[in-house]
Amino acid sequence: MAALSELRQQACRQAAHELLAKIKVGSPDEIDLEVLAYAAGKLLIEEGGLDTAEGRIVASPDGGGVIRIKTGLNPGRTRFTAAHEIGHYVLHPLVPHDRQHTARDFTIWNVASEEAEANVFAAELLMPEFLFKPRSRGKNPSLTLLDSLAAEFKCSLMATNFQYVHYTNEQVALVVSENGNISWVKRAKNFWPRIVTGKIQAHTAAGERFSGKSEDTGKMVRSPVYAWLADFENDHDHDIMEDSRYIDYYDQMITLLWLKDDLEER
Amino acid sequence: MSTDYRKAAKNLRDGVSDNSYVSAAELREKLTEEGVNVDQFLARADVAFRHGLQEGLRQQSAQAKARAAVLKGTLFGSLVGKSREALIALYESATAGNYGSEAMARCRNKNAEALTDDELRSWLEDIERLNSGK
Numbered sequence: 001m002a003a004l005s006e007l008r009q010q011a012c013r014q015a016a017h018e019l020l021a022k023i024k025v026g027s028p029d030e031i032d033l034e035v036l037a038y039a040a041g042k043l044l045i046e047e048g049g050l051d052t053a054e055g056r057i058v059a060s061p062d063g064g065g066v067i068r069i070k071t072g073l074n075p076g077r078t079r080f081t082a083a084h085e086i087g088h089y090v091l092h093p094l095v096p097h098d099r100q101h102t103a104r105d106f107t108i109w110n111v112a113s114e115e116a117e118a119n120v121f122a123a124e125l126l127m128p129e130f131l132f133k134p135r136s137r138g139k140n141p142s143l144t145l146l147d148s149l150a151a152e153f154k155c156s157l158m159a160t161n162f163q164y165v166h167y168t169n170e171q172v173a174l175v176v177s178e179n180g181n182i183s184w185v186k187r188a189k190n191f192w193p194r195i196v197t198g199k200i201q202a203h204t205a206a207g208e209r210f211s212g213k214s215e216d217t218g219k220m221v222r223s224p225v226y227a228w229l230a231d232f233e234n235d236h237d238h239d240i241m242e243d244s245r246y247i248d249y250y251d252q253m254i255t256l257l258w259l260k261d262d263l264e265e266r
Numbered sequence: 267m268s269t270d271y272r273k274a275a276k277n278l279r280d281g282v283s284d285n286s287y288v289s290a291a292e293l294r295e296k297l298t299e300e301g302v303n304v305d306q307f308l309a310r311a312d313v314a315f316r317h318g319l320q321e322g323l324r325q326q327s328a329q330a331k332a333r334a335a336v337l338k339g340t341l342f343g344s345l346v347g348k349s350r351e352a353l354i355a356l357y358e359s360a361t362a363g364n365y366g367s368e369a370m371a372r373c374r375n376k377n378a379e380a381l382t383d384d385e386l387r388s389w390l391e392d393i394e395r396l397n398s399g400k
Binding site: 025053 | 313315316317375384391396
């Protein structure tokens with residue numbers, strides 16, 4: 001399937017900024033979803049009334065409606081789900097809204113679809129560029145850094161990863177894999193090498209985690225570049241930094257790759 | 267620098283209420299001379315303005331929720347404790363147009379069988395809320 005274009009992603013981000021500007025958000029603790037939902041279209045957020053779905057929006061295009069969030073989600077998931085539903089209301093306004101979303105919908109980031117658009121909107125609404133960039137730059141990349149950003153912005157780790165890779169100056173890439181296969185990749189602007197496709201190589205930390213040989217890395221560790229990068233299959237001299245963690249909730253592995261030492265272009 | 271804050275506050279009020287006779291730079295200079303930290307003042311004013319705006323919306327949202335709670339049950343009656351059969355019957359009745367055109371349109375496009383009891387109940391409540399919000 002086609003990837004969500006940069007142009008469309010930019011439009012989603014812009015829409016999130018416009019909503020934040022409506023209520024003059026100036027700090028992370030002012031990103032109040034109840035207020036933003038009301039400002040977007042007099043939407044009210046309720047918890048409960050869902051079992052199979054995590055989120056739902058029932059709303060009129062001309063204003064008024066209810067966003068429901070499944071009870072018992074962690075605060076990061078709750079906020080992301082609400083932001084995702086607001087995203088549908090703002091970005092896809094032509095039809096009376098009646099959408100229900102499962103956990104799976106919140107893992108769609110790169111496929112050209114309304115779900116991916118709502119996810120990009122939600123990430124930007126919860127972690128807008130003007131607040132996220134100053135807090136994320138100048139620090140060594142790791143999932144621990146992203147944990148602290150996710151905590152500060154009260155957001156999910158997946159969304160924080162996505163924002164981080166989009167806004168950082170570091171040579172990093174996000175790799176999401178499932179059942180030992182790479183599902184999708186998002187590279188930072190200056191991460192130039194191509195990442196292998198298909199099966200995760202056994203010599204990566206992610207591969208070892210999938211095969212049960214080791215736990216989550218817990219920090220950045222060195223892996224051979226040939227295991228991660230296409231065009232470097234015969235390079236046994238260089239390493240790439242890798243931080244991998246299995247996310248039970250989504251049944252997916254998140255890997256943050258970091259080219260700490262730049263490589264020569266092939 | 268003067269520490270006469272009463273006088274500085276008066277000048278600040280005068281400046282805010284009628285500053286047509288001074289430029290922004292002149293006003294800033296004058297206030298600074300009077301001991302006002304203009305940047306800090308503006309930053310605090312900005313925060314107060316933002317928080318006021320956000321609090322206003324928060325209250326509107328809370329009031330709308332309270333209104334919705336009062337109006338609960340006005341379309342379909344109380345749904346609490348209703349069996350699945352009773353909920354489906356309500357849905358079918360709404361699909362037939364017995365609860366207005368908006369509810370009919372919403373129900374016509376919904377596969378109620380795919381919803382769990384709780385989801386169907388809360389969905390009917392949400393439809394009712396849309397209706398009562400008109």
